[in-house]
Amino acid sequence: MxxxxxxxxxxxxxxxxxxxxxxxxxxxxxxxxxxxxxxxxxxxxxxxxxxxxxxxxxxxxxxxxxxxxxxxxxxxxxxxxxxxxxxxxxxxxxxxxxxxxxxxxxxxxxxxxxxxxxxxxxxxxxxxxxxxxxxxxxxxxxxxxxxxxxxxxxxxxxxxxxxxxxxxxxxxxxxxxxxxxxxxxxxxxxxxxxxxxxxxxxxxxxxxxxxxxGASMATITALLLLAxxxxxxxxxxxxxxxxxxxxxxxxxxxxxxxxxxxxxxxxxxxxxxVIFELSPTVQLIVAGIGAATLFIAGFSALTQYDLKRVLAYSTISQIGYMFLALGLGAWTAAIFHFMIHAFFKALLFLAAGAVIDALNHEHNMSKMGGLKNKLPVVFWTFVIGSASLIALPLISSGFYSKDQILWFAWASKNGNPLLWLIAFLGAFITALYTTRMVILTFWGATKTEVQRLPGKLITIPLIILAFFTICAGFIELPHNFGSLTLFSDFLHQVLPETVLKSTANGEFSFQLLAALATFGGIYTAYILWHKQPERIEKLKRNEAVLLLYSFWHAGWGFDQLYKTVIVRPVVFLANINKNDVVDKIYQGITLVSIGLYRCLSFTQSGSLRWYIMGLVVGAIIILGIQIIL
Structure with a gap:
């Protein structure tokens, strides 16, 4: 084949x-x-x-x-x-x-x-x-x-x-x-x-x-590829x-x-x-960047009201989990989460697109609500995707892929308590903003009426993706769930086995902690955005909380930082430099060419007699030059 x-x-x-x-x-x-x-x-x-x-x-x-x-x-x-x-x-x-x-x-x-x-x-x-x-x-x-x-x-x-x-x-x-x-x-x-x-x-x-x-060339090469x-x-x-x-x-x-x-x-x-394994320093950098990214992006997702921007920050965060796993040397765990993430994130974006299209291109979740009965297929598929995103224990594929990364953050050779703690907090934040997204979009009072219902070409892909979102995780069970490890066994043909610490134990305890993070995030979001939404409004009236909220909403100020440090200085220098001396040379050549063109254009009179006379005069001049030479 x-x-x-x-x-x-x-x-x-x-x-x-x-x-x-x-x-x-x-x-x-x-x-x-x-x-x-x-x-x-x-x-x-x-x-x-x-x-x-x-x-x-x-x-x-x-x-x-x-x-x-x-x-x-x-x-x-x-x-x-x-x-x-x-x-x-x-x-x-x-x-x-x-x-x-x-x-x-x-x-x-x-x-x-x-x-x-x-x-x-x-x-x-x-x-x-x-x-x-x-x-x-x-x-x-x-x-x-x-x-x-x-x-x-x-x-x-x-x-x-x-x-x-x-x-x-x-x-x-x-x-x-x-x-x-x-x-x-x-x-x-x-x-x-x-x-x-x-x-x-x-x-x-x-x-x-x-x-x-640890060779310097291995480190330099790995850093360049990492960039x-x-x-x-x-x-x-x-x-x-x-x-x-x-x-x-x-x-x-x-x-x-x-x-x-x-x-x-x-x-x-x-x-x-192999190159990254030869540079433990760069591997640690990969893990650190992944952990920092999943943490920062999670808080930004928590403050967004554009449905697709919440999912965008969610992607940044979930890719952060994959980078964390890569940095830990948990290669198969990273690729497993990539595959599972692909199913549920495609499902969430397509379901979000169906919602936005049904509401006549409305993106703002604060203007949605009350859609769970009006768009039942979209609602249930969105909930299935969300359950996998928050790694709902046992019944979602996201649990089986993300649980591996959390475990390796603690138990792998390169793992440490700080990386595990960041990944654990990231799981809580993920459950928090995802539940908030579902509540604001589908629950509560209707704020925008449905303009059109999705057709079968919209709903069929959602149903197929929802099926794989539920089932795909069961091809790779946690170590303490049994011996079904089809995915890692398959990938170990190419990627090396993850090395665990000799003292690593208590995986079930860490799974319980991860489940607590998930259910804690769901419950907190339920109280704050569904049961007692006045608490959020009260919090926003606090000046310090409002400042922090704005900071997270602006992506932790990275855009503003880059505009200040890079974009504006470059634009300023470009404006100064746009009329430099070198440009004058080329502008002069252009002006001479335009002038010659205009002179020649006067000869295009449309009169046949002038054209014949021009040919005769030109011929006389050429013959005269040849006679003289």
């Missing part, structure tokens, strides 16, 4: 090309068939190849397919080679399967948009770029996909470019992620200089013999672009948060785990 591997990225690429070249002249029905159909075909091929991979595991642990040689420069001849192993199989399944459901949902959600074909063309390119990223066998091809998802995020965040704030959000995402991408590009140069190759398997095999643990991952995955200090990225349509938000873009950093660190 490995000879069919190329079809997985080829289908969405073909969809992009067809829609780009002929989409405007197509009927909307054909645009929908090609846009959603090509990604669905990719998902079908992924399932077929995945079943074959699981049924008949390759002796080498991977399949590879070389399509052609990209370029040949001296000894450098990178190839377009697709590489499928356990790690990339998990990612392509999430990308194509969830991507197909999002495209199906988009058929109805975007039906009345004037740029229907452009939307699906960009979405298909987005899926193709992410598939290329995770299937690449070398860092150059991976970087091509990496930049592709950056381009697509720019195109789709600013999809409704008629509004200036959408264009600003797209530019902000593009520029901030470019900072990390530049560092990553430098890291790739360093790797090539050190190893003489960009083939990922060769790099991972050679690294332990070339660098000893790229932080930018794409919206982690500190690059997290400010993601909340503004909600300017795009809701299906775009679902695709960015669940199946593409922000998960790229998680994949990069997991794929290059």
């Amino acid at each position: 490995e000879h069919l591997l190329w079809l997985i990225p080829a289908c969405p690429l073909a969809g992009f090309l067809i829609l780009t070249l002929t989409g405007k002249s197509m009927p909307p029905a054909w645009v929908a068939i090609i846009g959603a159909g090509m990604v669905s075909l990719s998902a079908i091929f992924t399932i077929i190849i995945g079943i074959d991979f699981l049924t008949f595991p390759p002796a080498s642990g991977h399949h590879s397919q070389t399509l052609w040689t990209w370029m040949e420069v001296a000894d450098f001849h990178p190839k377009i080679t697709l590489y499928l192993d356990a790690l990339s199989l998990v990612f392509i399944f999430v990308i194509t399967f969830i991507g197909a459901l999002i495209h199906l949902y988009s058929v109805a959600f975007m039906a009345f948009d004037k740029d229907y074909s452009r939307f699906f063309a960009c979405m298909n390119l987005f899926v193709f770029s992410m598939l290329l990223l995770v299937l690449a066998d070398n860092l150059l091809l991976l970087y091509l996909g990496w930049e592709g998802v950056g381009l697509c995020s720019y195109l789709l965040i600013g999809f409704w470019y008629e509004h200036s704030e959408n264009g600003y959000a797209a530019r902000k995402a593009f520029i901030i992620t470019r900072i990390g991408d530049t560092a990553m590009a430098i890291g790739i140069f360093v790797i090539f200089y050190q190893f003489g190759t960009l083939l990922i398997p060769d790099i991972l095999a050679k690294a332990p013999s070339l660098w000893h643990p 790229g991952g932080l930018g794409k995955s919206a982690q500190l200090p690059f997290q400010t672009w993601l909340p503004d990225a909600m300017a795009g349509p809701s299906p775009v938000s679902a695709l960015i948060h669940a199946a593409t873009m922000v998960t790229a950093g998680v994949y990069l660190i997991a794929r290059m785990h």
